[in-house]
Amino acid sequence: MVKPREAAVAVTKMLNKSSALSALTLSAMAIPGMSNAAVAPENKTLSVRYTQYQEEDMPQERVVGVNTQRYSIDVLQVRYFTPVDEKYSLDTSVQYETLSGASPYDNTLNSNGQTVVNLSGATIEETRVDASVAGTRYFKEGTLSSSVYVSKENDYQSLGLGLSGSLEINQKHTTLLGSISTSFDELSPTPLGSTLTGARLAADGQSKRSLSIYEGVTQVLNKFSTVQVGIGYTRLSGYLSDPYRSADRRPDTREQTTVTAQYRHYLTQMGVAWHLDYRFYQDDWGVLANTVTSSVWKDVDVFGLHITLAPNVRYHWQHAADFYTLAPTGDRSGDYYSDDFRLSAYGAISVGIDMQYHHKDVVFNLGFSQYNSAENWGLTGSQDTETPALVNFTTLSLGVDYHF
Amino acid sequence: MGSPCAFKLYHPDQTVLDRAVKMAQQEVLRLEKKYSRFLATSDLSVINKQAGGDPVLVDDETAGLLNYAAMCFELSDGLFDITSGVLRRIWDFSSSNLPSQQQLDDILPRVGFDKIHWDGQKVTLPNNMEIDLGGVVKEYAADCARQVLLNNDITHGLVDLGGDICVVGCQPGDQPWLMGVRDPECPNQAAVTIPLMSGAIATSGYYERFMVVDGQRYCHIINPKTGWPVQFCATVAVVSSRCLVSGSLATIGMLKQQDAVSWLTSQEATFFLQDAQGQCFGTLAGPNKAAKP
Numbered sequence: 144m145v146k147p148r149e150a151a152v153a154v155t156k157m158l159n160k161s162s163a164l165s166a167l168t169l170s171a172m173a174i175p176g177m178s179n180a181a182v183a184p185e186n187k188t189l190s191v192r193y194t195q196y197q198e199e200d201m202p203q204e205r206v207v208g209v210n211t212q213r214y215s216i217d218v219l220q221v222r223y224f225t226p227v228d229e230k231y232s233l234d235t236s237v238q239y240e241t242l243s244g245a246s247p248y249d250n251t252l253n254s255n256g257q258t259v260v261n262l263s264g265a266t267i268e269e270t271r272v273d274a275s276v277a278g279t280r281y282f283k284e285g286t287l288s289s290s291v292y293v294s295k296e297n298d299y300q301s302l303g304l305g306l307s308g309s310l311e312i313n314q315k316h317t318t319l320l321g322s323i324s325t326s327f328d329e330l331s332p333t334p335l336g337s338t339l340t341g342a343r344l345a346a347d348g349q350s351k352r353s354l355s356i357y358e359g360v361t362q363v364l365n366k367f368s369t370v371q372v373g374i375g376y377t378r379l380s381g382y383l384s385d386p387y388r389s390a391d392r393r394p395d396t397r398e399q400t401t402v403t404a405q406y407r408h409y410l411t412q413m414g415v416a417w418h419l420d421y422r423f424y425q426d427d428w429g430v431l432a433n434t435v436t437s438s439v440w441k442d443v444d445v446f447g448l449h450i451t452l453a454p455n456v457r458y459h460w461q462h463a464a465d466f467y468t469l470a471p472t473g474d475r476s477g478d479y480y481s482d483d484f485r486l487s488a489y490g491a492i493s494v495g496i497d498m499q500y501h502h503k504d505v506v507f508n509l510g511f512s513q514y515n516s517a518e519n520w521g522l523t524g525s526q527d528t529e530t531p532a533l534v535n536f537t538t539l540s541l542g543v544d545y546h547f
Numbered sequence: 548m549g550s551p552c553a554f555k556l557y558h559p560d561q562t563v564l565d566r567a568v569k570m571a572q573q574e575v576l577r578l579e580k581k582y583s584r585f586l587a588t589s590d591l592s593v594i595n596k597q598a599g600g601d602p603v604l605v606d607d608e609t610a611g612l613l614n615y616a617a618m619c620f621e622l623s624d625g626l627f628d629i630t631s632g633v634l635r636r637i638w639d640f641s642s643s644n645l646p647s648q649q650q651l652d653d654i655l656p657r658v659g660f661d662k663i664h665w666d667g668q669k670v671t672l673p674n675n676m677e678i679d680l681g682g683v684v685k686e687y688a689a690d691c692a693r694q695v696l697l698n699n700d701i702t703h704g705l706v707d708l709g710g711d712i713c714v715v716g717c718q719p720g721d722q723p724w725l726m727g728v729r730d731p732e733c734p735n736q737a738a739v740t741i742p743l744m745s746g747a748i749a750t751s752g753y754y755e756r757f758m759v760v761d762g763q764r765y766c767h768i769i770n771p772k773t774g775w776p777v778q779f780c781a782t783v784a785v786v787s788s789r790c791l792v793s794g795s796l797a798t799i800g801m802l803k804q805q806d807a808v809s810w811l812t813s814q815e816a817t818f819f820l821q822d823a824q825g826q827c828f829g830t831l832a833g834p835n836k837a838a839k840p
Contacts (some may be wrong), residue, residue: 163622165800167792170618174611176574176691177789315697326657363702366720367559409559416559440561451561501565523631546569 152210188224192508192542193217196242199535207251207261214244216413232279237533240271247532249389250469250482258469258529263387271296277305285310285318292326301328319374320359327352332386342386359403375401384481390472391481399426416440429465429488431524434458451499455512460490460523471531484532490520497539508542556696556704557719560631567699571692578688581608582680584632591680599674602664612683613665619683619795620660626802627795628660631671631771632679638776640767641757647735651774658771686749686794689713693747693790713790728819729754731781738782739819747790751797752782753823764823768801777823779804786817786831
């Protein structure tokens with residue numbers, strides 16, 4: 144074995160100009176910490192997050208019956224992120240969700256000729272548990288991740304698998320992103336009363352599959368701005384109808400395409416980071432949607448506390464699916480029909496604010512948002528058709544992240 | 548690291564900044580812990596405790612640093628020596644007492660990188676000897692912190708570990724960072740200001756730790772061959788692509804004394820040197836010379 148000192152001399156002699164500068168630089172570059180390899184994160188993170196999602200009551204005059212309460216969902220999420228060795232990380236999360244309230248299952252016309260909604264009579268009480276594990280390998284110029292996801296509730300279960308990667312090129316100014324994921328879902332609707340009948344019986348044991356592909360690129364434009372654009376394609380197949388609706392019949396495949404763009408700009412003078420996101424969505428059911436989200440991130444001092452504030456606003460509008468109808472249940476014809484408000488034409492605006500407070504290794508998060516939607520808020524594609532079941536809701540989230 | 552440390556960073560996204568700072572801090576603390584002389588459990592202490600005993604197998608990073616230290620020893624003709632830390636035991640700069648010749652004669656046999664056995668994987672120290680990576684770890688940590696910041700998407704910023712400074716990227720607006728090299732006679736003033744777009748600058752000076760006995764200044768940089776502090780240079784600042792390289796060249800410059808200017812010049816170093824008489828030398832001498840590492 145060549146002794147390092149001899150090697151040092153040899154290296155020095157090899158260099159035409161016996162320069163200490165070159166020799167030392169060469170030797171310094173051989174020490175691991177100097178190398179360019181994508182370094183895996185070194186800190187662990189434990190996060191706990193609670194989210195309360197509350198749908199607004201429906202107006203009494205648009206509901207059949209007395210119950211006007213819709214869904215209320217509480218979500219508790221625990222996430223643990225840890226580096227493994229020097230080149231890997233593991234990200235695990237468990238989520239427990241309780242849902243209560245009622246959902247629209249039907250429309251009828253009232254005596255004034257207005258569409259009114261039938262809300263499921265009995266208040267639903269459900270729980271959902273899901274867990275996911277993702278492993279990431281860090282390479283010199285990128286990352287490769289794989290993930291598994293399982294979700295279980297009493298009438299639905301899902302298994303998802305994913306693979307994603309990133310590659311940094313062009314001196315890290317450009318990052319290529321790609322992912323592929325698939326899911327296998329199985330339906331087991333709860334009986335209405337004591338026996339499983341109708342659509343619920345038809346759906347029992349049915350399955351649903353999805354395959355998604357995403358390709359994207361992130362580009363550093365200059366020292367103040369970056370942009371990410373991506374295109375995604377998802378194919379759903381299997382039982383795609385809603386077994387809890389009186390008359391809901393949808394095609395057994397759905398092909399969805401999305402184009403996304405995210406722009407980040409730092410406004411030096413104001414000390415503000417501005418985020419602008421746009422998403423275009425189109426599927427072969429006739430749904431076409433546009434979503435624009437904008438937020439600004441700013442550090443402020445409030446009562447001596449250093450807080451990051453991020454007010455945000457989102458505008459979404461969409462065209463209805465070809466088979467969306469409010470025709471009374473008995474009058475529905477054609478191969479496909481649905482009165483699911485999520486397939487209708489509408490516009491929605493949500494306004495919210497996120498706050499972060501750092502104290503040593505702990506980050507406290509607080510978020511609030513208000514979502515409102517209406518039939519005639521769409522910029523394009525709006526129809527005269529009423530959609531009384533459109534929802535308004537608030538989301539409140541509280542979280543603590545501990546880095547150690 | 549026993550001295551003020553600072554990161555100056557720009558990025559549009561606060562979360563990216565927070566994460567980057569956190570990771571870079573952790574990297575510096577990791578190295579401080581790993582190579583601390585004061586922590587009995589540090590990798591360095593483990594090596595030193597085994598002096599006179601069995602060889603110690605070191606990891607790749609320590610091997611890299613020992614190889615680097617070996618290279619410095621060779622290139623400086625034995626002046627840059629990581630075994631010279633024991634000399635601190637007879638040089639107490641807070642005392643105004645010079646060590647006796649007897650003390651020097653007793654301790655010098657315990658100094659000499661060529662006396663330790665280093666095969667690239669295992670290091671063996673003779674009894675009573677120790678190594679001190681203090682002369683390389685701070686600069687290396689600055690380079691590592693820079694690398695961590697780069698890996699965390701920081702493209703504009705600098706790392707300052709007690710005056711050892713690594714540029715991560717120029718200031719926004721393609722502006723250079725202005726680095727003042729402390730005037731050895733007036734430590735609150737800059738002897739020279741060096742604009743840096745990239746690379747790293749490290750400075751060594753006789754003002755950092757010293758004592759004056761009978762009008763003569765004795766500084767903390769000690770010639771390992773004689774056991775006496777160096778005299779000629781007041782300060783040496785070196786710019787190169789890596790802080791580690793800048794730091795060792797600056798230290799070797801101090802150790803070379805009268806030969807410093809010719810040696811640094813022949814080694815193609817980009818440097819500023821001010822001698823004890825106040826005379827300035829080097830490619831960076833003179834006000835506002837642009838430095839390209």
